[in-house]
Amino acid sequence: MSFYDELSKYDLDKFKALVDSRSASDVEQALSRKGLHTVEDFAALISEEARHHYLKDMVQMAMQLTRRRFGQCINMYLPLYLSNLCNNQCVYCGFSSLNKFKRVVLTLEEIEEECQAMNQMGYENLLLVSGENERRAGMPYFREVLPVVKKYASYLQMEVQPLESEEYAELRELGLDAVSVYQETYHPDFYSKVHLGGRKADYRWRLETPDRLGQAGIDKVGVGALLGLYDWRVDLCALALHVLYLRDHYWQTQISISFPRLRPAQGGFEPTSPVSDAKLLQIVAAWRIFDNELDLTISTRESAEFRDLLLPVGITALSAGSSTAPGGYAHQGAALDQWTVNDARSVDQVVKAMESSGFEAVFHNASTTYFKPLSQAV
Numbered sequence: 001m002s003f004y005d006e007l008s009k010y011d012l013d014k015f016k017a018l019v020d021s022r023s024a025s026d027v028e029q030a031l032s033r034k035g036l037h038t039v040e041d042f043a044a045l046i047s048e049e050a051r052h053h054y055l056k057d058m059v060q061m062a063m064q065l066t067r068r069r070f071g072q073c074i075n076m077y078l079p080l081y082l083s084n085l086c087n088n089q090c091v092y093c094g095f096s097s098l099n100k101f102k103r104v105v106l107t108l109e110e111i112e113e114e115c116q117a118m119n120q121m122g123y124e125n126l127l128l129v130s131g132e133n134e135r136r137a138g139m140p141y142f143r144e145v146l147p148v149v150k151k152y153a154s155y156l157q158m159e160v161q162p163l164e165s166e167e168y169a170e171l172r173e174l175g176l177d178a179v180s181v182y183q184e185t186y187h188p189d190f191y192s193k194v195h196l197g198g199r200k201a202d203y204r205w206r207l208e209t210p211d212r213l214g215q216a217g218i219d220k221v222g223v224g225a226l227l228g229l230y231d232w233r234v235d236l237c238a239l240a241l242h243v244l245y246l247r248d249h250y251w252q253t254q255i256s257i258s259f260p261r262l263r264p265a266q267g268g269f270e271p272t273s274p275v276s277d278a279k280l281l282q283i284v285a286a287w288r289i290f291d292n293e294l295d296l297t298i299s300t301r302e303s304a305e306f307r308d309l310l311l312p313v314g315i316t317a318l319s320a321g322s323s324t325a326p327g328g329y330a331h332q333g334a335a336l337d338q339w340t341v342n343d344a345r346s347v348d349q350v351v352k353a354m355e356s357s358g359f360e361a362v363f364h365n366a367s368t369t370y371f372k373p374l375s376q377a378v
């Protein structure tokens with residue numbers, strides 16, 4: 001039994017009607033519920049009824065819940081792009097194997113240079129990112145890379161191709177703390193339309209990855225959908241089911257959620273269901289109300305102004321000064337970026353903006369103990 005089996009019980013397109021049919025009393029019930037929320041509550045929180053009549057209340061409640069649980073601290077992390085080599089054919093991504101450009105896999109020396117540059121920027125919470133290429137950026141590569149990066153990282157995260165449970169367990173021994181694997185879209189038919197080739201075309205293999213991570217005892221698992229790719233009502237409700245499932249089956253695993261919105265990349269794929277700024281604000285508040293303990297992360301895909309607006313609502317981790325090109329910290333303009341950075345402020349500028357709003361940027365030892373529920377932080 002995995003989340004694939006669980007999700008197979010649902011007709012996902014029915015989530016559109018579920019969200020659209022939520023009434024004022026459904027929203028009020030979701031806002032007043034104590035303890036675990038249901039997917040019906042979540043549908044109410046992301047509904048148009050909630051956006052038109054309850055957004056202010058939702059934002060205030062999300063702010064209070066976040067401060068009560070996480071205080072004023074924001075974890076600062078930085079992505080390290082190891083490779084832009086990818087065997088997959090995701091129609092919305094600049095790294096797709098369908099696009100022709102110079103491919104790079106960083107050597108250990110280049111990685112060390114990147115880590116040094118990232119440490120100089122103040123970062124110890126490092127996120128390793130790569131395209132998916134088993135042969136040149138697979139387990140043998142990761143076995144060599146992690147010991148190098150670990151010298152510079154007090155918290156080490158990965159966002160690479162899905163692996164086997166035993167492989168995650170092995171990387172955990174090498175210092176891996178957290179892994180993010182975003183489903184992009186939970187809708188199986190649409191998933192097939194936008195993942196044309198490579199291992200990522202295997203919907204089930206990807207969907208079951210958080211199960212394998214939980215079984216391997218990885219401390220934190222990041223899940224999410226690429227907003228705008230398919231209908232956001234469907235993907236967000238399926239993601240809520242995923243969170244409920246993970247909480248139920250892997251209670252020791254922390255969960256983080258990201259809100260990537262589809263942005264322009266090489267290949268020119270346009271969002272089919274765009275998510276507006278007001279909608280994303282509502283979505284962030286909805287997640288916080290749905291589950292007070294979620295780690296909520298926002299990347300530099302979003303603009304400076306909008307990130308500053310979202311920050312107090314529920315965000316617990318963010319990046320600043322990011323490069324999405326392999327080698328981009330030590331050597332600017334090193335290779336093609338995966339997507340366009342929208343908040344191009346320096347780290348100092350972001351930290352100053354945070355401090356002026358009363359937040360503290362945490363760069364060192366972004367230990368999950370900091371954010372653990374009291375019952376676990378022993």
Ligand code: SF4
Nearest residue numbers: 086090093095096131
């Ligand atoms: S989204 Fe990831 S897997 Fe898909 S083409 Fe881009 S880098 Fe490769």
